[in-house]
Amino acid sequence: MSSKIKFGVIVFPGSNCDHDTYYVLKKVFAQDVKFIWHKESSVGDVDVVILPGGFSYGDYLRPGAIARFSPVMNDVKRFAKRGGKVMGICNGFQVLVEAGLLPGALLRNASLRFVCKFVYVRVENNNTLFTSLCENGEVLKLPIAHGDGNYYVDDETLKKLIDNGQVVFRYCDKNGNVIDEANPNGSVYNIAGIINEEGNVLGMMPHPERCSEPVLGCTDGAKIFNSLIYSLSLAEEFLSK
Template identity: 75%
Template sequence: MLEGKFKFGVVVFPGSNCDHDVYYVLSEIFKQDVKFIWHKDDSVGDVDVVVLPGGFSYGDYLRPGAIARFSPVMKDVVRFANEGGVVIGICNGFQILVEAGLLPGAFLRNKSLRFICKNVYIKVENNETIFTSLCKKGDVLKIPIAHGDGNYYVDDETLDELIKGDRIVFRYCDKNGNVDEASNPNGSVFNIAGVINEGGNILGMMPHPERCSDPALGCTDGAKIFNSLIYSLNFVRKFLIEQK
């Protein structure tokens, strides 16, 4: 377990169903300070990290994340993110970040037009982020997905920008790290499973790391993402203290 405690805020929307999963792993597995942030709050409060969890916010009416993007708290989430605050959007949370304009792209129905709930493999394409600092480039993580609208789309120009900016953090692959059409569960362009913003402080990913962080579940690959973040935050904290 990494040393150092940080304050995490987990936003709860009507229809969120992974909020307690995230709260549990952060508080019980990683021993962090965690609080719930209600969607009607006007501020995220004094936190180091904001997490937008998975689920079906507002029943996914119109399209996933479209209504949640207008929840009162999102105005402050956008402010927090634009000022450099760390934000993670998982599954529906990723969709909300896209709808809020904090990450590029759009989400379409899965290519199969079916809801998919299973374990998949993702390849670490960029290990020089605060979310992957303890990973190696090319590492393959086994992480579950559960979505019906996980088909991530960007146009060719935006895809080129993501590639050149090294902003594609995870791509769907097979267990040996091969990235191909067969390993793409939802049809996402370029097998993209997770991206970051230009500043590197906002991560959106469709797979659920909180569902594979507890050793009791038999797989802890998701812990590498949370541990990487805690490690990075500790590094920054130590640096700032040394500069005083």
């Protein structure tokens, strides 16, 4: 498992976590990583596409609503539909939902206020590329920073997400109890992150790139990146035999 995973970080006008994500992947996890400008027509030769946090197009209309029409998104959709791995963090999650790569909608926080703090999330499904090194029920401490993180789906879609194991992270207290008081934005079912049916597209509101090295005081986010790197390295090793 010595070969590096190739990451591409999409940069939209207004992205502000693109350099954070690039730095973590390059310097902390020693992977190959490049920026992909939103006007590019192709993501190129990458294994993983990451849509970072920020305020693409200033969140005009609503978060992600304009970014979904960026030229590169056509290829992101193609990439995802062919099994390419895609991860949307915060605004990136919003873009994925707007683009139809994940179900639901992200509404204004129930408090109608921007929320910036550490929260706890419980791993609901460790049988994914993004959580393979986690335990089911494990509690991770991760930061959030958003004004529109209130995840919503109708009852039928929610049941489908739950039945399919597509709910990956739920807001909880430090002891793993999923309670209303631990929900920072009003998300239905305390949802903090979901995956698509095929298991190759993840969207999450918390920022793992902001807590992946000791100097930041928390390294729980590293488990998500390390899970992805480990899973893809195993797959590559298997295919090479």
